[in-house]
Amino acid sequence: MSDVSQVTTHVLDAAEGLPARDVPVTLAVLRESAWVTVADAVTDDDGRVATLGPARLEPGTYRIVFDTGRYFTAKGRPTFYPDITITFALTDSEQHYHVPVLLSPFAYSTYRGS
Numbered sequence: 001m002s003d004v005s006q007v008t009t010h011v012l013d014a015a016e017g018l019p020a021r022d023v024p025v026t027l028a029v030l031r032e033s034a035w036v037t038v039a040d041a042v043t044d045d046d047g048r049v050a051t052l053g054p055a056r057l058e059p060g061t062y063r064i065v066f067d068t069g070r071y072f073t074a075k076g077r078p079t080f081y082p083d084i085t086i087t088f089a090l091t092d093s094e095q096h097y098h099v100p101v102l103l104s105p106f107a108y109s110t111y112r113g114s
Contacts, residue, residue: 019047024067063087
């Protein structure tokens with residue numbers, strides 16, 4: 001695996017104003033009617049995952065699942081969202097896709113980053 005994958009992510013805990021470290025993350029691709037796991041990772045001390053799958057992926061429909069329930073349980077905090085699933089279209093195998101998440105126990109937001 002390369003130093004940086006084609007798909008990366010970053011999770012910021014907005015309630016604490018700090019990176020969300022140790023969030024389990026799974027990248028999967030839709031093959032016919034089933035999701036197939038491409039990679040699993042955990043956010044680092046900076047809340048980032050730079051090695052989430054290979055350097056190049058085929059175009060298709062992908063999703064990233066963030067295990068926010070495990071993250072908040074470890075912190076002793078309740079959450080309304082036990083996981084966050086973000087589904088996106090990877091249309092160009094030459095582009096980088098960064099999918100950041102701004103997280104709190106009762107809300108989240110995302111966008112296509114750079």
